[in-house]
Amino acid sequence: MSDKIYNRISMLRAERNESRKALADAVGVNYQTIGYLERGEYNPSLELALKLAEHFELPVEMVFSRQPFPPLSAQLAKLQHGG
Template structure:
């Protein structure tokens, strides 16, 4: 991993799909532009702590369920 930039992995797209929430709906609830949600989902943008906590709060899960510094295992993969 580069010392300049650590990747922040997330499950935003998975959580959105499970709950039937569009990028625009999530963005509106968070007070951000819908493209910001896309950047987050693709890992092109790391959220501030404040935004990460708001996202976790929106989905009503601990922040660790949404974000990680290590890649999440693929769904259906034995752990």
């Protein structure tokens, strides 16, 4: 199973002004693991995916996806037009 898992970790960290090290410490991994995840070089275990989702206080499917996430601008435009 080498299917790519997409994520919003970098964006979520930026919103919180949180470093890779701080996030790594919060979920119990090495800070390099966060970089690998953000670049799509590593797929998280289920446990790590759930820890990250809990950390960001979001459902796991808002942090990770098997499909690329659409740009936020496209999602906002869709919401504004009743989609």
